[in-house]
Amino acid sequence: PWQAAISRDILLAEVRAWARRIGVEERLREVRIQPMTRKWASVSSRGRLTLSRDLLDQPAAFRRQVIVHELVHLQLGHGEHSKLFHALVKAYLAKAPS
DSSP: OOOOOOOHHHHHHHHHHHHHHHTOTTTOOEEEEEOOSSOSEEEOTTSEEEEEGGGGGSOHHHHHHHHHHHHHHHHHTSOOOOHHHHHHHHHHHHTOOO
């Protein structure tokens, strides 16, 4: 079902809440929301999380997946998609508040 767009402030609050849960608050130095044509999000090794503006129109569960995916990259300190990476993403999402 279609869902109304959320505000930038809500998206930023979701990111901050997940950063706290995952334990990467101090590593997350900047969050940008901007147009992105080829991906939903990216994170740099320096702690800049860039989110696609199109996420504002996506369902909460999808936003959660994108945010957790990027923050686990920040947690592990690298960009690979190892078994550990996927296990952590799955574990965090399984504990996601409704």
